[in-house]
Amino acid sequence: xxxxxxxxxxxxxxxxxxxxxxxxxxxxxxxxxxxxxxxxxxxxxxxxxxxxxxxxxxxxxxxxxxxxxxxxxxxxxxxxxxxxxxxxxxxxxxxxxxxxxxxxxxxxxxxxxxxxxxxxxxxxxxxxxxxxxxxxxxxxxxxxxxxxxxxxxxxxxxxxxxxxxxxxxxxxxxxxxxxxxxxxxxxxxxxxxxxxxxxxxxxxxxxxxxxxxxxxxxx
Amino acid sequence: xxxxxxxxxxxxxxxxxxxxxxxxxxxxxxxxxxxxxxxxxxxxxxxxxxxxxxxxxxxxxxxxxxxxxxxxxxxxxxxxxxxxxxxxxxxxxxxxxxxxxxxxxxxxxxxxxxxxxxxxxxxxxxxxxxxxxxxxxxxxxxxxxxxxxxxxxxxxxxxxxxxxxxxxxxxxxxxxxxxxxxxxxxxxxxxxxxxxxxxxxxxxxxxxxxxxxxxxxxxxxxxxxxxxxxxxxxxxxxxxxxxxxxxxxxxx
Numbered sequence: 001x002x003x004x005x006x007x008x009x010x011x012x013x014x015x016x017x018x019x020x021x022x023x024x025x026x027x028x029x030x031x032x033x034x035x036x037x038x039x040x041x042x043x044x045x046x047x048x049x050x051x052x053x054x055x056x057x058x059x060x061x062x063x064x065x066x067x068x069x070x071x072x073x074x075x076x077x078x079x080x081x082x083x084x085x086x087x088x089x090x091x092x093x094x095x096x097x098x099x100x101x102x103x104x105x106x107x108x109x110x111x112x113x114x115x116x117x118x119x120x121x122x123x124x125x126x127x128x129x130x131x132x133x134x135x136x137x138x139x140x141x142x143x144x145x146x147x148x149x150x151x152x153x154x155x156x157x158x159x160x161x162x163x164x165x166x167x168x169x170x171x172x173x174x175x176x177x178x179x180x181x182x183x184x185x186x187x188x189x190x191x192x193x194x195x196x197x198x199x200x201x202x203x204x205x206x207x208x209x210x211x212x213x214x215x216x217x218x219x
Numbered sequence: 220x221x222x223x224x225x226x227x228x229x230x231x232x233x234x235x236x237x238x239x240x241x242x243x244x245x246x247x248x249x250x251x252x253x254x255x256x257x258x259x260x261x262x263x264x265x266x267x268x269x270x271x272x273x274x275x276x277x278x279x280x281x282x283x284x285x286x287x288x289x290x291x292x293x294x295x296x297x298x299x300x301x302x303x304x305x306x307x308x309x310x311x312x313x314x315x316x317x318x319x320x321x322x323x324x325x326x327x328x329x330x331x332x333x334x335x336x337x338x339x340x341x342x343x344x345x346x347x348x349x350x351x352x353x354x355x356x357x358x359x360x361x362x363x364x365x366x367x368x369x370x371x372x373x374x375x376x377x378x379x380x381x382x383x384x385x386x387x388x389x390x391x392x393x394x395x396x397x398x399x400x401x402x403x404x405x406x407x408x409x410x411x412x413x414x415x416x417x418x419x420x421x422x423x424x425x426x427x428x429x430x431x432x433x434x435x436x437x438x439x440x441x442x443x444x445x446x447x448x449x450x451x452x453x454x455x456x457x458x459x460x461x462x463x464x465x466x467x468x469x470x471x
Contacts, residue, residue: 051425054429056425056428056429078431078433081428081429081430081431082431086426086429088422088425088426090422092379092419093419093422093423093425093426094423096372096423096427097348098223098226098346098347098348099346101439102348102439105439106427106430106432106437106439107430107431109437109439110430110431110432110433110437111431112437115439118439136227138227154430155430158430158431
């Protein structure tokens with residue numbers, strides 16, 4: 001495994017607009033091949049951490065270094081988002097196109113990949129995720145588990161180097177959970193998983209951190 | 220997404236180039252909206268009904284849609300007959316009903332139903348993406364196209380949140396009646412609805428940005444302009460021009 005950090009947070013501080021402090025001097029590193037699980041109470045800042053990494057929110061102080069480059073403004077983060085896939089807690093937030101194929105194609109098209117290639121990617125990604133034949137299914141008619149899988153497919157279609165997964169198994173039954181676990185362990189290499197499911201984390205990550213009082217501690 | 224009950228299917232209009240459909244609907248609607256000639260209106264209505272039949276849609280769904288439109292039209296019937304100028308035909312409760320009022324009402328009712336029928340047959344047989352792309356390729360300004368798409372998108376979001384909250388209220392035994400408690404509950408509902416939808420729309424936007432969205436919608440299932448689209452454009456175009464000719468071309 002390589003050792004240079006793909007994502008590095010240096011003394012990052014962040015407060016909510018209402019003044020509530022989430023992080024103070026938080027430092028964190030993710031290396032290529034790392035599979036890190038993060039646990040912590042509701043509202044401890046787990047989601048905030050993921051959103052900071054892709055620049056959806058900006059820190060009050062500190063540095064965010066992704067792929068060896070300091071990221072400050074929107075333009076820097078645009079580059080990050082093309083290579084770091086963020087899975088949202090609620091798939092309803094992520095899926096917005098009428099059909100599965102169009103939703104999976106949305107990312108690759110934004111990457112300006114030629115159309116014929118996108119068609120191939122859509123087909124291949126759905127096959128990888130085990131959703132072959134779902135191309136023309138209407139997204140709002142899918143079950144919770146299927147929606148989560150399609151959300152995952154929309155990320156995989158962009159071939160990200162790093163995945164940030166916000167509660168990937170929340171609200172899913174055993175079978176769907178197993179499926180997600182299998183996909184992550186087999187098809188993904190570097191990721192951070194935020195979850196309340198300890199047993200899931202034990203199976204799919206090689207290191208678990210606890211978020212507490214704005215700090216990350218080894219468990 | 221908002222249910223697009225007519226958007227998926229194998230009818231003749233489902234596979235048609237959305238640009239053709241947008242142009243025909245626009246032209247047709249303008250002629251029908253302006254005309255005052257019974258012949259033109261009758262031929263227009265017949266055309267719209269013909270299109271709906273040709274589209275092979277679930278007729279019951281079509282009628283449900285018409286019902287919604289006609290509840291708005293019903294309000295016109297409540298006021299227009301009483302307020303239009305002219306000698307009264309007969310009177311109810313001392314209020315005179317005029318001939319011109321009733322004529323206007325009938326005209327508006329037929330016109331709106333005709334235009335809606337044509338729109339159902341032509342426009343709602345496309346997905347929202349198809350229409351958005353169609354508008355884009357017809358060189359409608361980008362901002363308007365985005366506005367159109369996101370209105371559609373967020374109306375759905377608000378609608379969904381509304382149902383969630385209403386269900387949560389019902390689950391706790393809420394029954395609307397005429398009292399302060401009900402009004403207060405509805406006020407809270409509206410407030411929460413506004414906050415929640417604005418939050419959710421923010422998250423959807425974030426999710427789009429995360430997947431590299433930079434303001435342009437790229438076309439995936441691209442439509443192609445085929446020979447049959449050209450034929451459809453010619454046939455429907457000729458009919459619309461014929462109606463327009465009947466409306467303006469004669470009698471001058």
